[in-house]
Amino acid sequence: xxxxxxxxxxxxxxxxxxxxxxxxxxxxxxxxxxxxxxxxxxxxxxxxxxxxxxxxxxxxxxxxxxxxxxxxxxxxxxxxxxxxxxxxxxxxxxxxxxxxxxxxxxxxxxxxxxxxxxxxxxxxxxxxxxxxxxxxxxxxxxxxxxxxxxxxxxxxxxxxxxxxxxxxxxxxxxxxxxxxxxxxxxxxxxxxxxxxxxxxxxxxxxxxxxxxxxxxxxxxxxxxxxxxxxxxxxxxxxxxxxxxxxxxxxxxxxxxxxxxxxxxxxxxxxxxxxxxxxxxxxxxxxxxxxxxxxxxxxxxxxxxxxxxxxxxxxxxxxxxxxxxxxxxxxxxxxxxxxxxxxxxxxxxxxxxxxxx
Amino acid sequence: xxxxxxxxxxxxxxxxxxxxxxxxxxxxxxxxxxxxxxxxxxxxxxxxxxxxxxxxxxxxxxxxxxxxxxxxxxxxxxxxxxxxxxxxxxxxxxxxxxxxxxxxxxxxxxxxxxxxxxxxxxxxxxxxxxxxxxxxxxxxxxxxxxxxxxxxxxxxxxxxxxxxxxxxxxxxxxxxxxxxxxxxxxxxxxxxxxxxxxxxxxxxxxxxxxxxxxxxxxxxxxxxxxxxxxxxxxxxxxxxxxxxxxxxxxxxxxxxxxxxxxxxxxxxxxxxxxxxxxxxxxxxxxxxxxxxxxxxxxxxxxxxxxxxxxxxxxxxxxxxxxxxxxxxxxxxxxxxxxxxxxxxxxxxxxxxxxxx
DNA sequence: GTTCACGACTAACACGTGTTATCTTCCATG
DNA sequence: CATGGAAGATAACACGTGTTAGTCGTGAAC
Numbered sequence: 162x163x164x165x166x167x168x169x170x171x172x173x174x175x176x177x178x179x180x181x182x183x184x185x186x187x188x189x190x191x192x193x194x195x196x197x198x199x200x201x202x203x204x205x206x207x208x209x210x211x212x213x214x215x216x217x218x219x220x221x222x223x224x225x226x227x228x229x230x231x232x233x234x235x236x237x238x239x240x241x242x243x244x245x246x247x248x249x250x251x252x253x254x255x256x257x258x259x260x261x262x263x264x265x266x267x268x269x270x271x272x273x274x275x276x277x278x279x280x281x282x283x284x285x286x287x288x289x290x291x292x293x294x295x296x297x298x299x300x301x302x303x304x305x306x307x308x309x310x311x312x313x314x315x316x317x318x319x320x321x322x323x324x325x326x327x328x329x330x331x332x333x334x335x336x337x338x339x340x341x342x343x344x345x346x347x348x349x350x351x352x353x354x355x356x357x358x359x360x361x362x363x364x365x366x367x368x369x370x371x372x373x374x375x376x377x378x379x380x381x382x383x384x385x386x387x388x389x390x391x392x393x394x395x396x397x398x399x400x401x402x403x404x405x406x407x408x409x410x411x412x413x414x415x416x417x418x419x420x421x422x423x424x425x426x427x428x429x430x431x432x433x434x435x436x437x438x439x440x441x442x443x444x445x446x447x448x449x450x451x452x453x454x455x456x457x458x459x460x461x462x463x464x465x466x467x468x469x470x471x472x473x474x475x476x477x478x479x480x481x482x483x484x485x486x487x488x489x490x491x492x493x494x495x496x497x498x499x500x501x502x503x504x505x506x507x508x509x510x511x512x513x514x515x516x517x
Numbered sequence: 518x519x520x521x522x523x524x525x526x527x528x529x530x531x532x533x534x535x536x537x538x539x540x541x542x543x544x545x546x547x548x549x550x551x552x553x554x555x556x557x558x559x560x561x562x563x564x565x566x567x568x569x570x571x572x573x574x575x576x577x578x579x580x581x582x583x584x585x586x587x588x589x590x591x592x593x594x595x596x597x598x599x600x601x602x603x604x605x606x607x608x609x610x611x612x613x614x615x616x617x618x619x620x621x622x623x624x625x626x627x628x629x630x631x632x633x634x635x636x637x638x639x640x641x642x643x644x645x646x647x648x649x650x651x652x653x654x655x656x657x658x659x660x661x662x663x664x665x666x667x668x669x670x671x672x673x674x675x676x677x678x679x680x681x682x683x684x685x686x687x688x689x690x691x692x693x694x695x696x697x698x699x700x701x702x703x704x705x706x707x708x709x710x711x712x713x714x715x716x717x718x719x720x721x722x723x724x725x726x727x728x729x730x731x732x733x734x735x736x737x738x739x740x741x742x743x744x745x746x747x748x749x750x751x752x753x754x755x756x757x758x759x760x761x762x763x764x765x766x767x768x769x770x771x772x773x774x775x776x777x778x779x780x781x782x783x784x785x786x787x788x789x790x791x792x793x794x795x796x797x798x799x800x801x802x803x804x805x806x807x808x809x810x811x812x813x814x815x816x817x818x819x820x821x822x823x824x825x826x827x828x829x830x831x832x833x834x835x836x837x838x839x840x841x842x843x844x845x846x847x848x849x850x851x852x853x854x855x856x857x858x859x860x861x862x863x864x865x866x867x868x869x870x871x872x873x
Numbered sequence: 874g875t876t877c878a879c880g881a882c883t884a885a886c887a888c889g890t891g892t893t894a895t896c897t898t899c900c901a902t903g
Numbered sequence: 904c905a906t907g908g909a910a911g912a913t914a915a916c917a918c919g920t921g922t923t924a925g926t927c928g929t930g931a932a933c
Contacts, residue, residue: 164637166919177883182921190922192880211635215574216919219888224571226618238604239800248594251619255627260638262582263607263619271611279567281520281889282616388804422804444595448744448778450806522889533913538891546892548910572889575918637919 165208174204181205185212218281226260227471228283230273232290233351234265239387241415241443242460243289246311249464250287257472259284266295274301285475287311287467292354307474309467313356313484320474322467322485323356327364329456329489330410333438334368336454336491337408341500342436345369346380346406348394350416361412361440380406384416391419392426399427407500408436414443417453421496432498442492451495458489521564530560537561541568574637582616583827584639586629588646589707590621595743597771597799598816599645602667605820606643613828615640622651630657641831643667643823648710663830665823669712669840676830678823678841679712683720685812685845686766689794690724692810692847693764697856698792701725702736702762704750706772717768717796736762740772747775748782755783763856764792770799773809777852788854798848807851814845 167185171178176197183191184201204210218224229250236243247263254261262283266273274297277283285307291298293314302308302319310321337345347365351358366376379402384394391411399405409424411417417439424435431437431451439446439455446453466485473480523541527534532553539547540557560566574580585606592599603619610617618639622629630653633639641663647654649670658664658675666677693701703721707714722732735758740750747767755761765780767773773795780791787793787807795802795811802809822841829836 164635168919178920179883179885179922180881183882186921188922191882194881197881209631209635211632212921213575213919214636214638215571215580216888217921218571219569219575219890219918220920220922222888234604234608237607238601244600245594248590251593251621252590252623255620255623261619263617264611265607267608267611275565276567279520279565280570282570388801392804418801418804422806422808425806445744445774448748448774450778450781452778524889534890535892535913535915536911539912542891544892547912550911553911568891569889572918573891575888575920576890576892578918 164213165210166213167210170201170205170208170210173208174201176201185210223284223475224260224282225258226262226283227254227468227475228277228286229261229263230277230286230288231263231265232288232292232295232355233386234267235386236290237265239415240413241445242413242441245443245460246289246464249461250468253465253468257468259468259472272297274298278306285309285471287471290351290355290357292352293356293359294354307471309471309474311463311467315356318483320470320480320483322463322470322487323360324458324463324487325489326357326360327367329440329458329491330361330364330368331371332489332491333410333456334365334372334374336493336497337410337436337438338372338374340408340436340498342408343374343500344377344380344404344406344408345374346382346398346402346409348391348398348409348411348416348420349381349383350391350412351386358412365410379403384412384419386415388415388418388422391416392423393419395420395423396426399423399429406435408438408497410438410440412440414439414441414446414453414455417446417455417496418449421449421453431496433501436497438497447494449496454494454497455492456489457492458487463487520569521566522569523566526557526561526564526566529564530557532557541566578637579640579831580616580638581614582618582639583610583824583831584633584642585617585619586633586642586644587619587621588644588648588651588711589742590623591742592646593621595771596769597801598769598797601799601816602645602820605817606824609821609824613824615824615828628653630654634662641665641827643827646707646711646713648708649712649715650710663827665827665830667819667823671712674839676826676836676839678819678826678843679716680814680819680843681845682713682716683723685796685814685847686717686720686724687727688845688847689766689812690721690728690730692849692853693766693792693794694728694730696764696792696854698764699730699856700733700736700760700762700764701730702738702754702758702765704747704754704765704767704772704776705737705739706742706747706768714768721766735759740768740775742771744771744774744778747772748779749775751776751779752782755779755785762791764794764853766794766796768796770795770797770802770809770811773802773811773852774805777805777809787852789857792853794853803850805852810850810853811848812845813848814843819843 167178167181171181181201184198251261264273287309289311291310291312291314313321349358382394382398384390409420411420420437429435439453442455442457446455470480523534523537527537537557540554607617620629643665645667647666647668647670669677705714738750738754740746765776767776776793785791795809798811798813802811826836
């Protein structure tokens with residue numbers, strides 16, 4: 162149960178500690194006789210020898226560890242996209258021989274990035290959902306320390322992975338207008354400054370104007386990260402807007418769960434009364450009621466390529482592209498359908514039915 | 518941008534490296550003059566000095582790092598309970614000054630526990646959803662290395678955190694029978710050997726027999742971890758069982774999402790035709806259609822106390838209890854309701870309507 | 874017989890830290 | 904003045920590893 166060191170292996174194999182190290186690291190600079198090599202390997206396996214991490218880190222100056230930093234702890238708990246991403250990141254890191262340390266940016270004033278880097282805890286950093294204007298992160302990116310962003314902070318020097326959001330929203334709005342929708346609401350998520358969320362609002366507007374639809378600020382509401390917050394925001398939207406929307410685009414699938422819930426609670430049906438579109442195509446989206454029309458993108462592939470790029474940067478090798486943008490495609494399920502009647506007509510009808 | 522060592526601080530402050538270390542670690546064994554102390558602190562802050570992790574680990578023999586091991590990678594991606602737990606574990610660890618390394622047991626033959634321990638990567642291990650019969654884990658537990666289980670492997674020496682499942686199922690079945698339900702199905706999750714899942718099946722049976730209900734193996738189906746797998750299992754259940762259940766208990770809320778979806782797809786209503794009960798009371802469960810009747814337990818508190826216990830063990834301090842069992846309570850929402858008609862009558866009616 | 878080359882191995886250093894035993898200085902006490 | 908003692912600082916070791924410069928034979932070439 163005592164920890165076994167390279168010295169133990171050396172003495173049991175009757176060689177020096179240096180020899181053990183050379184054999185186990187497969188060094189070619191110095192030649193070792195086949196007999197010695199096999200003997201060392203045998204003893205190492207027999208003693209279950211595993212090089213001490215601290216010793217190796219110290220002498221090599223690298224940790225073989227990647228840091229995953231999430232910009233809000235609650236993302237870990239309630240966001241299905243993050244969960245999926247995280248699993249793929251961990252799996253890929255492990256495949257490539259890296260361990261993973263996970264941390265988040267809290268509101269407790271801990272300077273996460275600097276600490277992780279300065280204490281030499283990680284070789285590289287993967288930042289999930291970075292915020293534009295995060296001074297600490299900006300400093301790290303500019304310092305040249307290996308960082309890959311899942312998201313963006315709009316810095317020319319960043320290495321980041323995004324998706325083709327513009328195309329996605331064009332497809333969504335195309336699909337909806339094709340079904341006759343003209344009043345299309347949007348439920349955003351997270352605080353301002355999250356590139357993915359900001360982009361989505363922007364391209365929502367762009368897509369509307371491309372179709373000649375007017376942008377109505379009353380049709381855009383903001384939620385946090387949870388389904389529940391999406392539900393609350395949607396309830397507000399449905400109560401407040403003078404002319405109810407006939408379609409709602411959710412910033413992501415988790416928010417869409419809340420949207421579906423709020424719509425149902427209002428007594429309206431999906432898609433008969435209101436069409437709902439999600440974003441991310443989480444595994445769960447086929448199990449929603451009704452199954453969700455949503456934007457698909459390859460989250461696992463995105464995670465894997467981000468880790469791959471990060472490892473390249475850690476090793477000082479050149480990376481093919483700095484800003485990656487992965488494709489998206491709209492998956493049409495059952496939460497979207499044709500407009501049955503104009504929203505205006507329904508509003509009138511609604512008032513009539515209430516008078517009875 | 519170069520890394521700053523204690524030597525840099527020492528030379529700039531005009532003292533020896535030893536003095537720097539003594540000041541920064543607040544050692545009381547050796548007295549340091551107040552002027553020297555403040556000067557060192559000042560310079561350290563100015564240079565943004567952070568003790569190198571590897572150096573410290575090496576000399577101290579501890580890593581100030583906890584390892585979180587999940588027994589199946591997919592748990593990270595699709596299980597809402599795990600996500601919630603994970604966030605709380607990371608938060609609590611960070612509060613107490615520990616970093617967190619995350620890994621999983623894959624099917625690639627890597628002996629995760631031993632590796633993490635032997636290479637000295639972690640001071641303690643938190644194992645989420647351990648499997649009974651995992652020989653590696655058993656060996657670790659018996660070795661005395663600090664381990665805390667979220668779950669159980671039924672080993673007398675384990676330190677683990679469970680919940681009062683028996684009471685929970687008594688409450689569920691009490692609630693359902695009170696509504697007139699007699700044919701109550703159960704959708705389990707995960708592979709055999711997960712204590713939490715096995716316990717639930719066991720206490721499902723116990724609760725049934727307490728109420729004088731007969732256990733029907735045809736009413737128990739097995740899913741994996743995802744909502745989709747829950748959906749598939751439920752569809753099978755609804756198609757195959759000769760006499761359809763009037764209520765379905767899902768092994769957890771994630772599975773319940775799939776159950777709701779499957780029931781809806783069959784054209785049945787919840788709770789009019791079938792009542793559904795979940796387990797875990799995830800944040801999302803209020804946003805399901807309909808809002809889910811489910812078993813609440815304090816996941817965050819469970820995570821925090823597990824981490825606290827683990828840290829006590831790491832520091833060699835005695836822990837109050839080895840096997841913790843936290844309370845549960847049934848939250849009644851809208852997915853459960855009275856039986857409208859007997860299932861047998863409906864089955865007959867169903868055949869009639871098909872003949873038309 | 875000397876030189877050279879080469880294979881096989883090892884002594885020794887470096888990495889950055891925490892801590893203990895030791896050293897210096899200075900002052901008080903006999 | 905000698906002695907003791909304490910405060911204040913540091914030299915030196917240990918932690919476990921990777922790697923380079925160097926040692927030691929041994930056989931071949933001239």
